[in-house]
C-alpha cells in the first residue's frame with residue numbers, strides 16, 4: 001500500500017506554478033496546471049538541472065530553464081527536446097486542500 005506523506009497545502013502552489021520539496025531522500029516538484037496537481041522528480045533528465053528552476057507554459061507543460069526541454073506534468077513524458085527521457089513521477093493525492101505524495 002502506498003505510503004503518502006503530506007508535502008504542502010494547495011494554496012502553496014498557485015495554478016500555473018510549481019514548487020520544490022524535500023521528501024525523504026528525494027527532491028520532488030509539485031506542479032499545478034489546469035488538470036490538477038502532479039509530482040515529478042526535481043531533476044531534468046537532459047542534464048540534471050533542477051526542473052523547479054523552470055516554469056509551467058501555456059499548455060501546462062514543465063519547461064526546463066537550462067535548455068528548454070518540455071515535459072508533461074502528469075506522465076513526465078518528453079514534449080520537446082533536447083531531453084529524450086521522461087521525468088520520474090510520483091503518486092499524489094489532494095484531500096481537504098492538503099497535498100500528499102508517495103515515493104513508493
Ligand code: FES
Pocket residue numbers: 044045046047048049064065066067068069081082083
Ligand atoms: S538540463 Fe533541462 S533541458 Fe538541458
